[in-house]
Amino acid sequence: MTSASAAAGKAQDSRAFEAAARVGYVVLGLLHLLIGVIAVGIATGGGGDSADQSGALQQVRDAPAGLALLWVIAVGLAALAVWQIAEAFVERDSDAKKRWAHRAKFVGTAIAYVAIAVTAVTLAMGGSSDSSESSQTLSVRVLAMPGGVALLVVVGVAVAAVGVAFVVRGCTRAFTKNLSIPAGTAGRGIRVFGTVGYIAKGVAVGVAGVLFVVAAVTHDPNAAGGIDAALRSLAALPFGQVVLWLVGAGLIVYGLFCFARARYARM
Structure with a gap:
């Protein structure tokens, strides 16, 4: 692991690599803005697009210079993914359990x-x-396996746990540990946007996890549909359109937070 840690540290010393990774955060911001706008559109009675990454990327493709922007998105996210892997192997804690939790997260x-x-x-x-179709296909394959119902429940619980982690991270403002937040009004705005954004994203991811569990219990793979199905299911709740509008607005805020993260992330 020493050589891996050294290689990771060397990779992170590259200015060009850091710049590409920061572009990845800008890309994440753009995608969450689009997902949030689609969700708000659904809440107000419009919006036929999928309120997930595939729906957002399809909107990018249909925009002027969309194909070129898709390649920029792919490169930025790939660079950010490599940066995350490098971060996973940088030794930051002497406790073995914390190190492995750190690696698993990144x-x-x-x-x-x-x-x-x-x-x-x-x-x-x-x-x-189609992200929803992919989720349903995954559910079909898992349910067809021996012990598939239990396994799909585990998948759903794991996804829901990620959603809860987002909510906790937003409520405790744990995300600030990885940012060099400026003082004054700008800093306060970043903290508020991060809190609201993380909670909204946590709700969306958490509901997606619950849908996997529902698909397992009911033996209905069509119940699992990813973030788009999760957001649309919110509309069926009491005052659901208001709830969906709030979550969609929160995802837009998370997108704006990602723009700030691109500037102030400690990398």
Whole structure:
């Protein structure tokens, strides 16, 4: 691990690599802005697009210079994923358990970024992608396995736990530990945006996890549909349109927070 840590530290010393990774945070901000706008559109009775990464990327593709922007998104997210992996192997704690938890967190985040980057490349090359369909396909395959119901419940609980972690991170403002936040009004705004954004994203991810559990218990893979299905399911709750509007607005705020993160992240 010593050589891996040394290689990770060397990679993080590259200014060009750091700049590319910061572009990745800008990309994340753009995607969350678009997802939030789609969610608000659904809450107000419009919006036929998927309120998830694939829906946001399809909107990018259809925009002027969309294909070029998709490649920028793919490169930025790939760089950010590599940065996360490098961060995972930088030794920051003498406690072995904390080190492995640290590594799992950053590697898991890197995998998520790579998945979005692959979707961007797929769309840029003329393919198609549907996150909800992918979630349902995953559910079908897992349910067909021996012990598939229990395994899908575990998947759902794990996803829901990630959502809870986002909410906790927002409420405790733990995200500030990785930022060099400026003093004054700007700093206070970043903290507020981060808190609101993390809670909104946590709610969306948490509900997606619950849908996986529902799919397992009911043996209905169509119940699992990713973030888009999670957000649309909120609309079915009492005062659901208001709840969905608030979550969508929160995701827009999270997107703005990501722009600030690109500038102030400690890298």
